[in-house]
Each structure stands twice: as C-alpha cells, then as structure tokens.
Amino acid sequence: MTSDIQVQALPVQGRRRGIDFSWPTFALLTLVLSVLVLLPLFWLVYYSFRSDTGAGATFANYIALVADPTLLRAYGLAIGMALAVGVLACIIATPMAWLVARTDLPGRRTIRMLVTASFVTPPFLGAIAYEILAAPNSGIVNIMYRSVFGLEASEYLVNIYTFSGLVFAIACFTFPYVFTLVANALDKVPSDLEDASSILGGKSMTTLRKVTIPLVLPAMLAGTLIAILQALTMFGSPAILALPAGFHVITTKIWSLFQFPPRLGLAAAAALPLLIITVILLRAQKSILGRKGYTVLGGKSGTPRITELGPWKWPAIAFVFCVLSLTIILPYLAIIKTAFTGTVGDPINLSTLTLSHWRFVLFEFSATQLALRNTFLLGFLTATAVTAIALIVSYLVIRRSVPGSGFLGILATAPVAIPGIVLGVGLFLSYANPTFQLYGTIWILLIAFMTIELPAGYQQMSSAFSGVHPELEEAGRIVGASRLRTLWDITAPLLRTSVVAAWCFVFVGTIRELSATILLTTANTKLVSVIIYDLNESGDLGAICVLGIILLAASFAVVFIANRVPVLGGSQMNTRG
Amino acid sequence: MAFLELDGLTKSYGTLTVVKGVNLSVDKGKLVCLLGPSGCGKTTTLRLIAGFVPANAGEIRVGGKTISSAHSTVPPEGRNMSMIFQSYALWPHMTVFENVAYGLKLRRLPQSEVTKSVRTILSATQLLPLENRYPGELSGGQQQRVSLARALVIKPEILLLDEPLSNLDANLREEMRFEIRRLHDEFRYTTVYVTHDQAEAMTTADMIVVMNDGRIEQAGSPEDIYERPETEFVARFIGGTNILSGTRGDKDSVVGEGGLVLRCGSGSTAASGKTAVSVRHHDIELSSAKPKSADTNVTIGTVTRQIYLGSHRDYLVSIAGGETVRTVAPVNVAIPVGQEVWLHFPPEKCRALAQ
Numbered sequence: 001m002t003s004d005i006q007v008q009a010l011p012v013q014g015r016r017r018g019i020d021f022s023w024p025t026f027a028l029l030t031l032v033l034s035v036l037v038l039l040p041l042f043w044l045v046y047y048s049f050r051s052d053t054g055a056g057a058t059f060a061n062y063i064a065l066v067a068d069p070t071l072l073r074a075y076g077l078a079i080g081m082a083l084a085v086g087v088l089a090c091i092i093a094t095p096m097a098w099l100v101a102r103t104d105l106p107g108r109r110t111i112r113m114l115v116t117a118s119f120v121t122p123p124f125l126g127a128i129a130y131e132i133l134a135a136p137n138s139g140i141v142n143i144m145y146r147s148v149f150g151l152e153a154s155e156y157l158v159n160i161y162t163f164s165g166l167v168f169a170i171a172c173f174t175f176p177y178v179f180t181l182v183a184n185a186l187d188k189v190p191s192d193l194e195d196a197s198s199i200l201g202g203k204s205m206t207t208l209r210k211v212t213i214p215l216v217l218p219a220m221l222a223g224t225l226i227a228i229l230q231a232l233t234m235f236g237s238p239a240i241l242a243l244p245a246g247f248h249v250i251t252t253k254i255w256s257l258f259q260f261p262p263r264l265g266l267a268a269a270a271a272l273p274l275l276i277i278t279v280i281l282l283r284a285q286k287s288i289l290g291r292k293g294y295t296v297l298g299g300k301s302g303t304p305r306i307t308e309l310g311p312w313k314w315p316a317i318a319f320v321f322c323v324l325s326l327t328i329i330l331p332y333l334a335i336i337k338t339a340f341t342g343t344v345g346d347p348i349n350l351s352t353l354t355l356s357h358w359r360f361v362l363f364e365f366s367a368t369q370l371a372l373r374n375t376f377l378l379g380f381l382t383a384t385a386v387t388a389i390a391l392i393v394s395y396l397v398i399r400r401s402v403p404g405s406g407f408l409g410i411l412a413t414a415p416v417a418i419p420g421i422v423l424g425v426g427l428f429l430s431y432a433n434p435t436f437q438l439y440g441t442i443w444i445l446l447i448a449f450m451t452i453e454l455p456a457g458y459q460q461m462s463s464a465f466s467g468v469h470p471e472l473e474e475a476g477r478i479v480g481a482s483r484l485r486t487l488w489d490i491t492a493p494l495l496r497t498s499v500v501a502a503w504c505f506v507f508v509g510t511i512r513e514l515s516a517t518i519l520l521t522t523a524n525t526k527l528v529s530v531i532i533y534d535l536n537e538s539g540d541l542g543a544i545c546v547l548g549i550i551l552l553a554a555s556f557a558v559v560f561i562a563n564r565v566p567v568l569g570g571s572q573m574n575t576r577g
Numbered sequence: 578m579a580f581l582e583l584d585g586l587t588k589s590y591g592t593l594t595v596v597k598g599v600n601l602s603v604d605k606g607k608l609v610c611l612l613g614p615s616g617c618g619k620t621t622t623l624r625l626i627a628g629f630v631p632a633n634a635g636e637i638r639v640g641g642k643t644i645s646s647a648h649s650t651v652p653p654e655g656r657n658m659s660m661i662f663q664s665y666a667l668w669p670h671m672t673v674f675e676n677v678a679y680g681l682k683l684r685r686l687p688q689s690e691v692t693k694s695v696r697t698i699l700s701a702t703q704l705l706p707l708e709n710r711y712p713g714e715l716s717g718g719q720q721q722r723v724s725l726a727r728a729l730v731i732k733p734e735i736l737l738l739d740e741p742l743s744n745l746d747a748n749l750r751e752e753m754r755f756e757i758r759r760l761h762d763e764f765r766y767t768t769v770y771v772t773h774d775q776a777e778a779m780t781t782a783d784m785i786v787v788m789n790d791g792r793i794e795q796a797g798s799p800e801d802i803y804e805r806p807e808t809e810f811v812a813r814f815i816g817g818t819n820i821l822s823g824t825r826g827d828k829d830s831v832v833g834e835g836g837l838v839l840r841c842g843s844g845s846t847a848a849s850g851k852t853a854v855s856v857r858h859h860d861i862e863l864s865s866a867k868p869k870s871a872d873t874n875v876t877i878g879t880v881t882r883q884i885y886l887g888s889h890r891d892y893l894v895s896i897a898g899g900e901t902v903r904t905v906a907p908v909n910v911a912i913p914v915g916q917e918v919w920l921h922f923p924p925e926k927c928r929a930l931a932q
C-alpha cells in the first residue's frame with residue numbers, strides 16, 4: 001500500500017499565474033459606488049447654494065431655511081412626531097419582548113413570528129389601513145361607534161387625521177424594530193448572570209431590575225433610536241395622514257417644494273439638515289451598541305431563565321393580544337375587507353361581497369399593468385445588482401485582498417445614513433439635468449433603489465463572509481485550486497443560502513419603497529407604491545387594498561419560494577464556525 | 578542536500594516585523610517542528626512557506642528553485658504543497674470522500690484513479706466506513722484524520738501542519754501525535770509542523786526549531802534541544818529548568834550571588850559580565866545531610882514548599898543569594914517546610930549558558 005502511494009509528486013496541471021483581477025475590480029467598484037453614493041450628495045450640496053431664479057452662488061436657501069416659518073414648523077413637527085413614535089414604540093415593544101423572550105406566555109413563538117412578519121407591511125399600507133379603520137367619517141370604528149350608540153353623523157370616537165393619530169399609526173409599524181432588538185438581547189443575557197444575582201440573595205424582581213434590565217438597556221435605546229429615525233425620514237404615512245390633517249412634516253414639505261413652481265435649491269437646503277440628523281442618530285446608536293462586553297455578551301449562554309407568570313398570565317395575554325390586534329390583526333382585516341366589499345362602510349354579508357375592485361385594478365385601470373411590470377422588474381434588477389455588488393465588496397473587504405478595501409465597505413454602508421427623500425432630491429438634481437437624461441426612465445429608479453438597498457445587502461453578505469473561515473479557502477488554494485476556482489467550488493456553495501436571503505430582503509425592500517420614488521417617478525415609470533399613493537388622493541381605497549394585497553402576496557411568495565426550493569436555499573449543509 | 582531552504586526570510590506588517598531573517602534548511606523526507614510561544618512568528622513562517630503571504634526580504638527555495646522572494650511569490654496552488662489547518666478547514670458542503678478527492682480532481686486524474694487513491698488513503702487513516710458522511714457528522718479526531726487524508730492524497734512535495742492538534746482533547750491529542758509520526762514514517766513527506774507544545778514536538782520531530790520573537794533561537798534534534806540548550810530561552814521553554822545567574826569563575830565554573838560555585842560539565846560562559854547556569858529540576862540531588870564527596874556544586878537552603886505528587890515530591894528551596902530552586906525528590910525524602918536542606922548540583926548536569 002505504501003509503495004503505490006509513494007510515487008512521484010503530482011503536479012497541478014496547467015500551473016500558471018492567473019491574472020489578478022483584484023485591482024481592476026476594486027477600481028471599478030470604487031467608481032460605481034462613488035457614483036451611487038457621492039454624486040447625489042455632491043449635487044445636493046451644490047444646488048443648496050444656488051438660487052432657484054437666477055444664476056450664481058447664494059446663501060438665500062439657508063436663510064430661508066431659518067426664516068421660513070413653514071419649514072421650521074415642519075422640522076419641529078417631524079422631530080416631535082419622531083420622538084413620540086420612539087417613546088411609544090419602546091413602551092409597547094419592551095414589555096412585549098420580555099413576555100415573549102423570558103416568560104411562559106402561551107404562544108410565544110407564534111407571537112414572535114407574527115411581529116417579525118409585520119416587518120413586511122409597508123408603513124404606507126398601514127397608514128391606509130388606519131384611514132379605513134379610524135377616519136372620522138368613514139372609518140369602520142367610528143361607523144360602528146355611531147351605530148351602537150345611535151349618534152349623529154358628525155360624532156366620532158377616534159380620528160386618525162391628527163398629530164396623535166399619525167404618531168400612533170407610525171408607532172404601530174415601527175415597534176418591531178425595538179421588539180426584535182430587545183428580544184434578541186434578552187435571549188443573549190446568559191442565565192448564569194441572573195443565577196449569580198439570585199445566589200447572592202437577589203429576589204427575582206431585584207434581579208430583573210438590577211441585572212436583566214440594565215443589560216438590555218442598550219438594545220432598548222438602540223431600537224428606539226431606529227424607530228425615531230424611521231419615523232423622521234418616512235414619507236408615505238405622513239403624506240397620507242398629515243396632509244388631510246392640515247400640517248406638514250419635513251419629508252412632505254420637501255416633496256411639496258417639488259410641486260409647481262419647483263424650488264429645487266430650497267429643497268436641497270431643506271434636505272441637508274435631515275441628512276445630518278440621521279448621521280448623528282446612527283452614530284449615537286452605534287456608540288450605544290458598540291460598547292463591548294456590555295451588550296455583546298460572549299461565552300456559553302445556556303437557556304435563558306423563564307419567569308412563570310402565574311396569575312399574571314391573563315393580563316399578559318390581554319396586553320399582547322391588544323398590541324397584535326392594533327398592529328397586525330385589525331389593519332390586515334380592514335385591508336382584506338375593503339378589497340372585497342363595495343365601499344368601506346358596507347357591512348359584510350353575501351350581497352356586499354364583490355370582486356369589482358379586483359376587476360378594476362387588474363383589467364380596467366390602465367396604469368396598473370405597467371406599474372406591476374415596472375415594480376417587479378425593478379425589484380428583480382435591484383435585488384440582483386445589489387446582491388452581486390455586495391458579494392464582491394464584502395469579499396474584498398473581509399479578505400482584505402486589496403489594501404484600502406475598507407474604504408469600499410464604508411462607501412457601501414454610507415447610504416444607510418441617507419434618508420430616501422434626501423436621496424430622491426439628490427438623484428433628481430444629478431440626473432434630471434441635460435447631461436444625464438435619466439429622469440423619466442426606470443434607470444433613475446434603479447440607481448435610487450440600488451443606493452438605498454446597498455447597505456442592507458452589504459451587511460448581510462459581509463456577515464455571511466465572516467462566517468466562512470478563511471482557512472476553508474486556503475485549504476482549497478494549497479491543494480491546487482486557483483483563487484477563482486476556490487471561490488466557485490468552496491465559497492459560493494457555502495454562501496448560497498445567505499445570497500438568496502439577501503436577494504429576497506432587497507427585493508421585498510424595493511417593491512415597497514416610496515420616499516425616493518415619489519420624487520423620481522413620472523407617468524411612464526409609475527410603480528405600485530406610487531399608484532397606491534395616487535389612488536389615495538382620489539379616495540379609491542378598495543383599489544388600494546387590492547394593490548396592497550398583491551404587494552404583500554408577492555413579498556411572501558418570494559420569501560416562501562426562496563426557503564423551499566432546494567437549489568436556492570435549504571440543504572443538508574451547515575457552515576461550521 | 579537541503580530540500581527546503583529559508584534564506585534570510587523576513588516578513589513585516591507595517592512597522593511590526595514578525596519574522597526576522599530566518600535561515601533554515603530541511604532535508605528531504607524530514608519532519609521539522611517549529612516550536613515557540615504564541616506570537617513568535619512560527620505560524621507566519623509556515624504561511625510564508627505555503628505562499629499565503631508574500632515575503633518582504635529573503636528567499637524560500639524548494640529543490641533549488643526559488644518560490645518566494647521579495648519580488649515574486651508563486652501562488653499557493655502552484656507550489657504542490659499541502660497543509661493541515663488548525664480548524665481542519667474541512668469543506669462542510671462536501672462528504673469525506675469529496676473532501677479528499679477534491680485535490681485529485683483538480684489534477685484532472687481519471688475518475689477510476691481518483692477513487693482508487695482516495696480509498697487507499699482513507700483506509701490508511703481508518704476512515705473508509707465514513708466516506709459518505711459530512712464533516713459536521715464526525716468527531717474531532719475523525720475530522721482531524723480527514724484533514725490528514727486530504728493533505729496526503731495529493732502526494733505533496735511538502736506537507737505543512739499548523740497546530741493541528743490544538744483543538745483536540747488531551748487523550749486524543751496524545752494518540753494523534755503518534756499517528757502523525759506513524760504516517761510520516763509511512764509516507765516520508767518533507768514536513769513542517771508548527772506547534773507550541775514541546776511534548777508534541779518531541780514525539781513527532783526529526784528536528785526541532787525553537788523560535789522566539791521572529792528569530793530562530795536554536796535548531797537541532799530533540800536530544801540537542803533538551804540536553805544541550807544554547808540559550809536561557811530554550812532551556813526554559815523545553816522542559817522546566819532552574820536558571821542560576823552569576824559571574825564567570827575560573828575555567829568552567831560560575832560563581833552565584835550567594836557564593837555558590839557551580840562547575841559546569843558543558844556549555845559556554847559569557848566572557849564577561851553576567852552569565853547563567855541551567856540545571857533541570859530532576860537533576861538536583863536533595864538530602865538532609867551535607868554530601869561528603871563534593872566541595873563545589875553544593876549549597877544549603879531552606880524548604881519553602883513541599884508537595885506530594887504520588888510518584889515524587891516537588892520542592893521549592895530558597896538558597897543563599899535569594900534565589901529559589903525547584904527540584905524533585907523521591908517520595909521517601911520527606912523534609913518539612915522551614916527545615917534546612919542540602920542541594921547538590923552534579924557538574925555533568927550543569928549547563929553553562931552564555932545568553
């Protein structure tokens with residue numbers, strides 16, 4: 001046996017030095033990402049110093065920013081709204097996360113799944129659901145209230161077209177951010193930390209107060225900051241709920257500056273503070289979460305300690321049910337009901353059930369088919385392009401194959417700090433000029449979506465790459481595979497699941513985008529989200545709900561297919577750490 | 578004739594130089610161990626040999642051909658080496674068979690030959706019944722064997738091992754040491770083995786290279802390294818030792834600070850200034866009465882600690898001059914703490930160290 005192995009060493013056939021593609025790839029990606037990220041910001045700053053009427057540099061826009069009371073008021077309201085949303089989301093989400101992660105509450109897994117799934121709900125659809133439920137005249141809740149108590153048509157119980165209504169509607173769809181962060185943090189607090197407190201004599205409430213809560217406090221704060229940021233930069237919900245209420249937040253104000261006569265310089269100047277606030281909030285969040293050894297707990301965690309609720313079980317169930325009803329069950333029921341009945345106020349019985357909205361949306365309304373095609377085409381293109389770019393960038397960054405590749409990572413992460421509406425302004429200014437006549441084509445939307453989704457895609461891919469031990473690739477090299485061959489044979493199969501997940505994530509994010517889209521779309525490049533917004537202006541809620549259901553169904557279908565088809569996702573392997 | 582040669586090999590990262598001009602020759606078919614504490618540059622040296630990192634200065638030659646220099650680096654896939662990684666680096670999406678066959682497939686061998694070679698090496702490593710398992714379904718020791726089989730099957734010119742046993746538990750580690758040596762005796766590949774465990778190095782190596790701070794402290798057979806250390810670092814790192822410092826006396830003796838004169842049977846003393854003597858723990862003779870025969874290499878001390886370890890007793894004795902000497906004695910030599918005791922350092926066991 002020894003002798004037949006002990007022959008001359010086997011050389012690798014076709015041994016030669018391959019061309020190193022690292023540098024050209026690096027240069028190309030740097031260029032692409034710079035165009036995506038830096039160009040719109042450059043034009044944003046440039047236009048903010050330009051007068052809308054004549055030529056020449058001017059500070060007039062910045063002066064108007066301070067002097068114009070409507071702009072100041074819009075900023076004030078937006079900040080107030082965002083803070084209120086943050087507080088409300090935190091108050092709802094934290095106890096719920098604790099109940100789900102750390103108690104014997106029945107149905108914990110289902111609740112968690114439901115909340116996670118509600119991430120998929122586009123916030124503007126939530127706002128519309130609340131229009132259906134709680135508009136002062138036509139809202140289902142108010143109609144029922146009046147019929148129960150036999151009141152006048154002018155009476156109402158709740159009114160969503162108010163500042164507090166807006167805060168409530170947004171908080172309903174941002175609390176999952178806080179919930180997920182806190183629940184995950186609670187999962188990670190090792191039970192031995194709590195056991196250590198108990199053994200020293202801490203009663204369970206003392207332990208909760210002195211050990212558990214301080215340990216998840218950073219996650220709470222970070223989640224709240226995210227909710228604040230989401231609310232601050234959101235366009236859809238305020239446009240749907242605040243405009244009828246008669247006030248502007250900053251995103252709707254910037255949008256209104258694009259209406260005739262357009263005041264682009266002022267819009268640019270008004271967008272910049274939003275960018276700065278976002279950067280500050282993100283830095284704050286990072287510094288809270290980045291304090292190592294505090295939130296990021298190493299070591300074996302064991303199973304988290306479960307508190308028995310005992311007699312508190314029923315109030316807890318009531319609380320969770322109440323939250324789920326307000327954030328998921330009622331809105332979805334309202335949307336489904338509206339899609340299948342004649343008008344919002346109709347009672348549900350056989351005679352009011354109708355498919356007329358479906359017929360209208362799918363066959364009669366001329367814009368739908370184009371919008372559906374555009375939406376899914378853009379979703380597909382964006383998801384594919386972003387996943388591909390993110391894959392290569394994270395490879396270059398994680399494996400440090402080129403000096404300076406860290407810069408690419410920064411570029412790919414930077415758009416996270418650019419609110420959609422700000423990016424919309426920047427892209428409009430960059431590509432609506434005669435040099436690049438992209439305005440009015442779907443390419444400007446593709447650029448916008450790629451920029452917006454790049455950070456999410458990059459984050460997913462780079463964490464996937466760090467899960468693949470570099471020695472796995474080195475093992476391929478040393479037994480004779482070239483770098484590209486190693487990538488193909490070893491790295492690619494190991495990353496497949498993550499790539500598919502990232503693709504789905506980007507796709508779902510793209511088809512619901514509205515903030516940047518609203519400034520960049522034209523009659524030829526309508527998207528489903530924009531159609532929904534347009535239909536809302538004309539009050540056609542039935543058609544909106546049909547489109548909303550189509551969007552949601554598409555999102556769930558993509559996620560489902562990705563998880564089930566063996567070629568794309570689940571197979572027997574698991575990546576060893 | 579040397580097969581693998583490192584010539585003035587240097588590697589730095591920014592201002593930090595981790596490998597500082599290493600010279601080493603390894604004969605064909607020998608197993609050489611790079612041994613040293615963590616951060617001594619041994620793993621970087623191995624990765625330089627593998628071609629994963631380019632050298633800043635110096636050369637690596639295999640069979641007279643330069644494969645690494647400051648100007649050019651043959652990529653790892655062009656070196657016909659193979660390597661066993663600390664994490665084993667088994668591809669989790671391939672079965673045991675596929676893992677082992679991968680390198681052969683890259684060489685475009687016919688399928689029948691691939692199957693035959695893989696089966697042969699799998700039976701040599703006692704893995705044949707597991708060929709259809711995935712790495713995640715194997716124990717640590719089995720994964721280690723797969724990693725060995727995958728490295729050996731391509732008949733590499735040089736085999737590299739990077740702390741291959743550090744992830745195994747103690748019993749398995751001892752077993753695998755002998756297994757690696759057995760496979761080396763069977764296949765006779767030129768092998769470079771990196772470890773920080775001296776027992777591992779002693780068991781497996783033909784030549785041990787002790788590294789410290791990016792340099793080679795000493796290279797030689799296990800006997801050389803243990804019995805004839807040339808520096809204090811090597812003496813301390815390989816097997817416990819007592820280092821007694823002093824100044825050079827007449828001829829081959831060293832005078833300690835407390836007046837103890839140690840005649841040294843081997844080694845060399847520093848020409849001037851401080852010099853040192855190394856005496857292994859078990860070479861010191863301990864007794865309650867003054868030994869009659871000797872007038873040098875003897876001193877009196879006080880027992881400061883005594884531990885019963887079943888097979889022997891472990892003593893700490895403080896001697897004049899403030900130094901503490903550790904020694905072992907048979908179980909029946911039981912001297913309580915605080916009592917005076919005589920120590921005899923046999924000259925043939927005292928090794929003078931110039932540095």
